[in-house]
Structure formats: structure tokens, C-alpha cells
Amino acid sequence: MIDVSTPPTPQRNRSILGSRRVYRPNTRHVPVLATLALLIIMYSIGVYNYEGFGDTQVLLNVFVDNAFLLVVAVGMTFVILTGGIDLSVGAVIALTTTVAATLLTAGWPAGVVLPLVLLIGTVMGLGMGAVIHFFKVEPFIATLAGMFLARGLSLLINRNSIPITNDFWTQMAQKRFRFGEGIFISLNVVIALIVVLIAALVLAWTRFGRNVYAIGGNADSALLMGLPVGRTRIAVYTLSGFCASLGGVLYSFYTSSGYSLHGQGLELDAIAAVVIGGVLLTGGSGYVLGTVLGVLVLGLIQTIITFQGDLNSWWTRIVVGILLFVFIVLQRLVTRKAK
Amino acid sequence: MTNLLRHRLFWPIAVLVVLLASNLVFSNNFFSITLQDGHLYGSLIDILRRSAPLVLVALGMTLVIATGGIDLSVGSVMAISGALACLLIGDLSNPDAVGPVLLVVGAAIALCLVFGLWNGFLVAVLGIQPIIATLILMVAGRGVAQLITGGQILNVRSEPYRVIGAGYFLAVPVSFLIAAAAVALTVALTRRTALGLLLESVGGSPTASRLAGIRARRITIMVYVFAAAFAGVAGLIYSSDVSSADSNAAGNLIELNAILAVVLGGTALTGGRFSIAGSVLGAVIITTLDITAVSVGVPVETTLLFKAVVVIILCLAQSATFRAKVFGRFGPKRAEVPA
Numbered sequence: 001m002i003d004v005s006t007p008p009t010p011q012r013n014r015s016i017l018g019s020r021r022v023y024r025p026n027t028r029h030v031p032v033l034a035t036l037a038l039l040i041i042m043y044s045i046g047v048y049n050y051e052g053f054g055d056t057q058v059l060l061n062v063f064v065d066n067a068f069l070l071v072v073a074v075g076m077t078f079v080i081l082t083g084g085i086d087l088s089v090g091a092v093i094a095l096t097t098t099v100a101a102t103l104l105t106a107g108w109p110a111g112v113v114l115p116l117v118l119l120i121g122t123v124m125g126l127g128m129g130a131v132i133h134f135f136k137v138e139p140f141i142a143t144l145a146g147m148f149l150a151r152g153l154s155l156l157i158n159r160n161s162i163p164i165t166n167d168f169w170t171q172m173a174q175k176r177f178r179f180g181e182g183i184f185i186s187l188n189v190v191i192a193l194i195v196v197l198i199a200a201l202v203l204a205w206t207r208f209g210r211n212v213y214a215i216g217g218n219a220d221s222a223l224l225m226g227l228p229v230g231r232t233r234i235a236v237y238t239l240s241g242f243c244a245s246l247g248g249v250l251y252s253f254y255t256s257s258g259y260s261l262h263g264q265g266l267e268l269d270a271i272a273a274v275v276i277g278g279v280l281l282t283g284g285s286g287y288v289l290g291t292v293l294g295v296l297v298l299g300l301i302q303t304i305i306t307f308q309g310d311l312n313s314w315w316t317r318i319v320v321g322i323l324l325f326v327f328i329v330l331q332r333l334v335t336r337k338a339k
Numbered sequence: 340m341t342n343l344l345r346h347r348l349f350w351p352i353a354v355l356v357v358l359l360a361s362n363l364v365f366s367n368n369f370f371s372i373t374l375q376d377g378h379l380y381g382s383l384i385d386i387l388r389r390s391a392p393l394v395l396v397a398l399g400m401t402l403v404i405a406t407g408g409i410d411l412s413v414g415s416v417m418a419i420s421g422a423l424a425c426l427l428i429g430d431l432s433n434p435d436a437v438g439p440v441l442l443v444v445g446a447a448i449a450l451c452l453v454f455g456l457w458n459g460f461l462v463a464v465l466g467i468q469p470i471i472a473t474l475i476l477m478v479a480g481r482g483v484a485q486l487i488t489g490g491q492i493l494n495v496r497s498e499p500y501r502v503i504g505a506g507y508f509l510a511v512p513v514s515f516l517i518a519a520a521a522v523a524l525t526v527a528l529t530r531r532t533a534l535g536l537l538l539e540s541v542g543g544s545p546t547a548s549r550l551a552g553i554r555a556r557r558i559t560i561m562v563y564v565f566a567a568a569f570a571g572v573a574g575l576i577y578s579s580d581v582s583s584a585d586s587n588a589a590g591n592l593i594e595l596n597a598i599l600a601v602v603l604g605g606t607a608l609t610g611g612r613f614s615i616a617g618s619v620l621g622a623v624i625i626t627t628l629d630i631t632a633v634s635v636g637v638p639v640e641t642t643l644l645f646k647a648v649v650v651i652i653l654c655l656a657q658s659a660t661f662r663a664k665v666f667g668r669f670g671p672k673r674a675e676v677p678a
Contacts, residue, residue, distance in 0.1 A: 007652070085470070135661040137654045138608060140409075140470060144595060145650040152644030159638060268478055281471050314485035314586075322480020328467055 002047045030334050031278025031327065032290040038323075039293055042300050050307040056183050062299035067188035068093070068250040069269055070295045073277075074199045075243025076270040078236045082215045083283025084139035086237065088128065089244040089270055091150035092121045093263035096248025098154040100169075101162035101258025109189075111166035116244050125241015126148060129234035145239075146268070154260035157264050161259040164252060173253040188250045195243070200288040212236060216283025272320055275296055298321065351603055358627045361563040365635050379509045381628070388624035391416070391514035396593055397527050397600040399566030401618040404601050406562050407542045407610025408462060408469035413570040413597060415480020416454050417590030420447040420576030421488040424611035425495045434497035438507045444503070448571045454480070455567025459560030473563075474567035476519040477594070501567050504580030521569060526615055532560035535613075538562065540612030596625050599646060602653055 046337040063070075080084045098118045103113045128146045132139050164170075172316050174189040203209035211232040214222040223229045252258055277294030279286025301319050305311045364383070372381035396413050424447040431439050454476060461472035492599040506513040529535030541555045548569045549555045571591070578584045602608065602626060604617025625646075631643045654662045 109454065131651075133656075135655055137661075141608060141650065141654050143603075144598070145647050147644045148647030148650060149596075152641060152647055155638065156641055156644060238387070269473070271474065272478065275471075281468060312485070312490050314482040314490060317482030318479050320484065321475050321482065323477045324478060328471060329465065332465055332467060 001109065014191075025094075025296070028285060030292065031280075031330060032287055034327075034330060035042060035290060035293040035297060036277060037280055039297055039300065042297065045100050046243055046300065046304050046307065049192075050304075053307055055163065058303065060183065060189075062296060062303055063189045063192070064186050065302075066295050066299045067186070067192040067255075068247040068254060069266070069273065069298070070192040070292065071195050071250060072247035072266065072292045073270045073295050074195055074288060075240035075247075076267075076274050077199070077286065078212060079139075079240045080216075080271070080274050080279050081212050081283055081286055082233060082236050083219070084132070084233070085143065085271070086125075086240045086244075087140065087143040087267050088124065088150055089240065089247070090263035090266035091147040091154070091239060092124060092244035092249055093248035093266060094155055094260050095150040095154040096121055096245045096251040097255075097258035097262050098157050098260050101164050101256070102250065102254050104166040104169065106161060106165055110166055114232070118242065120243020121248065121298035122238055122242040125238040125244070126234065128241070129237030132237065133230045133233050138152070149279065150205050151260070157260070158258075159260060161257050164258060169253065170256065173256055186253075188253055188282075191246075191250060194293055196288055203288055214286055215273050216280075216285070218284075218318060219264065222300040232237075250274075267326055268300060269320075272324055275331075276323055276328070278331075280331055281328070340608050343676070348614070348617055348620065351605070351617060351624060352545055354603075355358045355620060358624065358631055362631055362634060374510065377508045379512075384512065386623065386630055387396040388512040389517045389630065390623045391518040393593065393596055393600060393622040393626055395521055395569045395573040396566075396574070396590075396597040397604075397618045397622040398521055398615065399562075399569035400594075400597040401601050401604070401606055401613050401615055402525070402529075402538060402562040403469070403566045403610050404598075404606055405538045405542045405610060406432060406559055407506050407545070408559070409473065409564045409598065409608070410458065410563060411470065411473040411594045412454070412458060412476035412480055413566060413573075414590030414593045415477050415484065416451050416567050416570040417574030417577060418452070418484035418584075418586045418671075419480055419487065420451050420574035420583040421584055421589050422449045422484040422493070423450055424500070424575055425493040425578055425584035428495045428497050428500055429493060429546070430655040431497070434495065435499065437563035440497055440499040443500075444575060447575060451567045451571030451574075452564055455564035456560065458567065459563035462563065463559040477490065481586055484584075484589070488586050490585050490586075494584055495584075500530070500579050500630045501582060501612075502579075505576070505582075514580070517576065519571065521572070522619055525565075529615065531576060539611055539613065542613075547589065550676065596646075599650060600625055604651065606661075 026201030043059075054057070076086055076089065099120060100113055100117045103116070104110065125145055128142050131137050131142045158335070169215055172187055176184040177187075177190065178184045203212065211222070211227050211229075214227055215224070215229055215232055219229055241285065248263070251307060254270070273294035274286070274291050275281060275294070276297050277286070277292070279290055301316055305313065372379055372383060372545030374380070394419070399413065400410060424443050427443040427446060428434050428440065431443070434440070458473050458476060461467045461475070462469050465472075502513055503517070504514050508516060529538065537548070537553050537558055540551070540553060541558050545555045545559075573593075574589060577589050597607075601613075601618045603621030604614050604619070606613040607619060627644065628642050630637070
């Protein structure tokens with residue numbers, strides 16, 4: 001007979017609770033710490049193996065070359081934190097650069113074009129968010145349609161690469177903040193870092209940020225708690241659309257051109273950066289700082305492959321794939337332990 | 340009449356007929372089929388021949404989607420199988436001998452089976468979301484394909500290999516015959532055995548099917564292996580048609596087209612019921628659309644816009660909430676079925 005009258009030994013329970021209380025803050029940070037460790041190891045390997053790798057400018061160039069990706073990945077972080085996904089970001093970049101280049105070539109002033117292109121991306125994000133929320137279409141499919149739409153529109157506008165010669169644009173592209181002899185960052189980096197800072201503050205200390213985490217943790221519970229699930233979800237996709245178009249503007253600064261094939265496969269890079277940065281793909285856990293680290297990891301892989309010289313670009317993809325695998329499995333292990 | 344309208348293949352067939360009819364406006368002899376040098380020639384034959392790879396990939400995708408999953412890696416698998424086949428044929432002492440070429444084809448498909456197993460392992464054993472699990476191979480796979488080809492486009496000269504994609508058997512294109520055989524095999528396996536039923540039950544609810552005594556895990560792994568094998572054959576057809584292996588162009592965006600084909604055919608992305616005939620029709624519609632765009636003189640890329648519109652309409656039509664919100668006022672009230 002099973003003795004049901006005796007309550008389960010409280011001693012054991014307490015010890016589990018106790019050990020959890022010590023362990024829990026750790027589990028949340030494990031993925032980010034793992035990324036940080038990886039980053040440090042990669043950087044050390046680079047410095048140890050290649051001459052000139054330790055230059056400050058090499059590290060800063062990782063930022064310079066990936067500023068647009070950083071902005072896009074920040075938007076993607078919000079979306080993934082709610083448990084969604086946004087496949088349209090690469091195509092929105094293409095649309096932004098194409099529209100900007102076309103209008104600037106037609107002689108529109110930069111002061112009109114800049115807000116307009118940002119608005120286009122934001123409205124697209126709003127539309128996708130609305131479809132996802134009101135009609136309960138899967139985020140994957142809704143943003144896939146958005147991707148087709150944005151890419152198709154930009155191809156319709158112009159199939160060729162359009163150079164941007166506008167004064168304001170070239171000024172922005174050439175703006176450098178110098179800290180010393182040969183040490184500088186571009187304006188793109190400053191904008192990207194401001195975006196990161198705002199995003200981190202919003203996520204950590206505003207009602208909206210906490211709602212994002214709550215929805216990612218469990219949308220039903222969030223709804224029952226009386227949180228504005230619909231509004232937050234739409235806002236998150238709108239934000240991602242805005243970040244994508246801002247990324248597009250930075251990309252057009254960076255390349256001084258508008259092209260309907262810009263940003264192909266960028267959505268994958270952004271998702272990879274977010275995942276490697278330790279954001280849980282099922283939502284509810286992760287930090288913007290992690291995403292920054294993820295982007296840096298991707299950038300460092302490319303830098304190392306450039307320094308190595310005899311490795312080819314396709315190794316980037318293989319290494320990114322392997323890292324994705326490792327981090328996703330790590331996520332599974334961490335969430336299983338937490339449960 | 341209403342029965343006809345309600346049939347789930349009515350709308351795909353109607354779209355196909357309209358597309359074909361619109362071709363008639365632009366080219367008078369669109370429907371003429373002639374016999375030249377013992378081969379059938381004509382636009383319709385061309386559509387059948389060129390839709391073969393997409394039909395194959397869509398078949399595998401249908402099975403995966405039926406279990407509630409999705410496979411993003413099919414394009415990469417196509418590239419890998421073509422790359423391996425071309426590499427091995429290049430090493431053959433006599434590329435025109437049938438036996439060794441058959442062995443090479445077998446080796447390429449065997450490699451794809453391994454990749455399918457890998458996807459299935461990630462999804463079924465590690466329990467990673469299908470989108471993410473197959474994303475890993477999607478990112479890394481193209482890198483692997485480029486690794487195999489050394490980053491170049493490998494050209495091959497082999498008569499037996501060329502037959503797969505560009506040959507004719509009894510005046511009918513071989514690629515069409517391969518696709519037809521695959522369709523027949525899949526239909527026989529899923530509709531003449533219990534397999535189809537099991538697939539639908541796993542897609543409906545993996546937990547319930549496991550409790551009912553179905554080996555859900557084994558079935559899930561199997562569909563990914565199927566999808567990879569079909570993608571591998573599609574890759575062989577593609578690379579044999581152009582007599583080369585191009586790691587970037589092979590299967591580019593085919594995962595999205597295949598998903599679109601499946602959705603067009605009336606299979607819901609949530610899993611459960613699936614329609615093989617619908618997916619085949621969907622694949623033929625997409626190929627016809629691409630070919631129509633060329634014959635009308637519109638740039639092929641603008642079909643992306645059309646595809647976006649189609650995806651949006653179809654997804655809205657499939658969304659129960661949308662139907663309830665828009666048509667609910669007019670139609671009879673139906674009980675809400677929670678997803």
C-alpha cells in the first residue's frame with residue numbers, strides 16, 4: 001500500500017528549492033556568458049595567430065561593417081522575445097535602399113526621403129503585426145508574405161543597382177568619429193549603439209519591455225493577467241519593421257547605393273546573431289546585450305577568415321551553422337534543466 | 340455546382356486554367372505539341388519538364404508539413420546533391436559509362452538521406468522547433484556545397500547523367516517521368532497503406548498519437564528523410580539539366596516556393612490533413628506562373644509580387660478568425676474550433 005497520509009518530506013523539497021535559488025540567476029545568464037566566453041576565445045585566437053589582429057581598429061571595423069546588422073538584429077530580438085519570427089527584414093532593407101536611391105536620384109530632398117523610407121518599413125511591420133494578431137496567421141507565413149511583397153516591390157521599382165550621389169547621404173557616409181591616429185568609428189556605429197542602448201533600456205525598465213517578456217513566456221497567462229497582448233505584439237513587429245528600414249538606411253550609407261538584391265539572406269544572419277546571443281527562440285528569455293555579442297561573433301568569424309587568407313568565404317556559413325547548432329542545443333539543455 | 344465549388348482542388352485548378360488561358364492571348368501556338376526528332380516539344384511539355392524539381396521538393400514538403408513541421412533546408416540539400424554528383428562524375432575515368440554514373444547518383448542520394456536523418460534527429464529526438472532545426476542545415480548546407488565544389492561552378496560532360504534532367508524516354512521528358520514516379524510512390528505509400536493516416540494523426544497531435552500507440556518519433560524522422568531524398572533527386576535533375584553544379588543558384592528560394600505550392604494545394608501549415616494532388620498542382624501553377632511571366636515579357640522577379648498577394652489571400656482564407664470576422668455576419672454561425 002502506498003502511504004498517502006504522510007506528506008512528502010519537506011526537507012528534500014527545501015533542498016531543491018534552495019539549490020534552485022542559488023542556481024537560477026545563473027541559468028538565465030548561461031547562454032550570454034557562453035557567447036561572451038566564445039567571443040573572448042575567438043578574439044584571443046585571432047590575436048595569438050595573426051599579426052595586427054590586436055589593433056583597436058580591427059575590432060572597431062567589426063562594428064563599422066556590421067552596424068546595419070546590429071540594428072536589424074535588435075528589432076529581431078524583440079520579435080523573437082515574444083516567440084515570433086520576422087523573415088521580412090532582408091527584403092525591407094532592399095526596399096528601403098531602392099526607394100531611397102530612386103527618390104534621391106529624382107531630386108527629392110534628403111529631409112523628405114529619410115522619414116519617408118523609415119515610415120515605409122514601419123508601416124510594413126505594422127501591417128504584418130496586424131495580420132498576425134487579428135487573423136491569427138502564423139508569424140512565419142505572414143512575414144514570408146511580407147518578404148515576397150517587399151522584395152517584389154523593390155524589383156518592380158528598379159532591377160539595377162542605383163548609385164546614391166546625394167550630398168547629405170555622402171556626408172553621412174563619410175562622417176567619422178576619430179579617437180586618435182587611425183582609430184575611428186563611422187556614424188553608422190554611433191546610430192547602432194544608440195539603438196542598442198534605447199532597446200536595452202526599454203526592455204529592462206519600461207512596461208512595454210516587461211510585456212514583451214511576459215508574452216514570450218506565456219501569451220495566455222499574459223492575456224489572463226490583463227496585459228495588452230495584441231497591442232504589444234503588433235508593436236513588436238512595427239518596431240522590427242522600423243529597425244529593418246533604419247538598417248536599410250545605414251546600409252545605403254555604407255554602400256552608397258540602392259539595389260533590390262541588397263540584404264539577401266540577411267534575415268538568417270539576424271536570426272543567427274540573436275540565437276547565438278542567447279535569446280530563447282521560444283521567447284521569454286534573452287537580452288539585447290546578448291544580441292550585440294552574437295553580431296560580434298558573426299563579425300569576428302568573418303574577420304578571422306579574412307586574416308587567415310587561405311580559407312574561403314563559405315567557411316563562414318559552415319561555422320555559423322555549427323555555432324547555431326551548438327547554441328540551440330545549449331538552449332534546449334538550459335530550458336530542460338530550468339523546468 | 341456547389342459541390343464542385345467546394346471541392347478542395349477547385350480553386351487551384353481554376354487558377355491553373357486561367358493562367359494557361361492567359362498564355363493563349365500572348366502566344367497563339369501555346370497549346371500545340373509537336374514531335375521533333377522523337378521528342379515531344381511545346382510549351383506544355385516545357386512546363387511539365389521544368390516543374391519536375393519543384394514537384395519533387397513540394398512532395399517531401401507536404402509530408403513534413405502534414406506532421407506539423409517545416410523543412411527549410413531543401414534548397415541547400417539540392418545544392419549538395421548536385422555538387423557531390425558533379426564532383427564524383429568529374430573524377431570518373433569514363434563519364435559516359437552507365438554503371439558508375441548510377442553509383443554516383445546513388446551516393447548523392449545516400450548523402451541526402453544522411454542530412455534528412457540529421458534534420459529528423461534534431462526535430463524528433465532533441466525536440467527543436469522544425470523551423471529552427473532545419474535553419475541550421477539551410478545556413479550551413481550551402482557552405483558544404485561550396486566546399487564540395489571548391490567554390491566554383493563544376494561543369495560535367497556525361498551522357499548518362501544528362502539524361503536525368505534533359506533526356507527523353509519514349510518521347511517524354513525523363514525528369515517528368517521521375518517526378519511522376521515519385522508522386523505515384525508517395526500516393527501509394529500514404530493512401531494505400533496506413534502511413535497517410537499515421538502522418539495525419541501525428542500532425543494533428545503528436546502526444547495523442549503517441550498515447551494511441553503510434554511511434555510518432557519514428558514517423559517524424561521518416562518524413563524528414565523523405566523530404567531530403569526528394570530534394571536530392573530534384574538537385575540531381577537541376578544539375579543534370581544544366582550539366583553543372585552551381586552551389587548558389589541550385590534550389591535558390593525553392594523552400595519558399597515549395598511551401599507556397601503546398602499551401603496553394605490546400606494543406607494547412609498547422610499539420611494534419613494533407614493533399615498530395617493539391618501540392619503537385621500548386622507546384623505546376625508556380626512553374627506556369629514563372630514561364631508565363633517570361634512569355635508575357637514581364638521580368639521573372641515581379642512574380643514575387645504576385646506570389647506575395649497569393650500567399651496573403653490564401654493565409655487569410657485559411658484563418659478561421661478572418662473568416663469569422665469578415666463573413667461571420669452574413670453566414671450561419673459556426674462553433675469556434677480552438678487551434
